[in-house]
Amino acid sequence: MNQQIIDIHPHIISDDERRYPPAPLFGKRSEWSQERPTTVETLIAAMNDAGVAKAAVVHSSTTYGFDNSYVVEGCAQYPDRLAAVGSVDVLQPNAPEIIRGWHDRGLAGLRLFTGGSTKEFDPSELDDPRSFAAWDLCAELKLPMCIQTGPIGLPQVTAMAKRFPGVDIILDHLGRPEVADGAPYAKAQSMFELAALPNIYLKLTPRIFGDVRKGSASPETFFPRVVEAFGAHRLAWGSNFPTSPGSLAEILATAQESLACLSEEDRAWIFSRTAQKLYPALA
Structure with missing residues (x-):
């Protein structure tokens, strides 16, 4: 596969806390961001080492809350390789104005963080009517929306996808389905x-590349089923580097090995083309 590799889920953390002071969402900073912080320069070096051409870099809410300064300014240093995905409090009355401001500074996408490493999931903000103006603007500006939630939030995700068909919604970690029961993956029905x-x-x-090796699950039975349901053009690879342990090269190798059961065409979409469709700046 001579296709460029594109990563849609690495994170960056500045080593200059005076210029970019941590102010984590929910008041608790994630452990990984303190133990394995990766500056934009370190990310570029890791990408070079792993053979990753481009990336959509996801803002760390558990480090900076709603201040997207570092992800936007860091990515702006490498405009031919990086695009910035940020977080905004979509429930605030001035959310559209704030989104427009970040978009003018280069933001290529948004992410809603409803919980994860530092807090239980609370999907109630997903379909809160106060957020609708922000979603309308995302449709207008063609900004995709990443959503970090678990299976508990999928009814809200469904409602928003129907209400805002003009917004591409990217589900982080596939919405964390339960797959250990193995084929036909009845426990992941809400995802399918x-x-x-x-x-x-x-x-x-x-996360999913680890989960499909537990219980009765296997890459060979799970991933073809996902491709059959969604189409490879709606699947994209994200490293979660450096949140997930291991080098970027190791994380990529695991993904490639797990998806070796798919056709070359499907892998080209997952490792490159879908990313370019979602984030045209990476095309």
């Missing part, structure tokens, strides 16, 4: 039901 909504995309990250 999302396939009927054409604006929902899935982000394949180290």
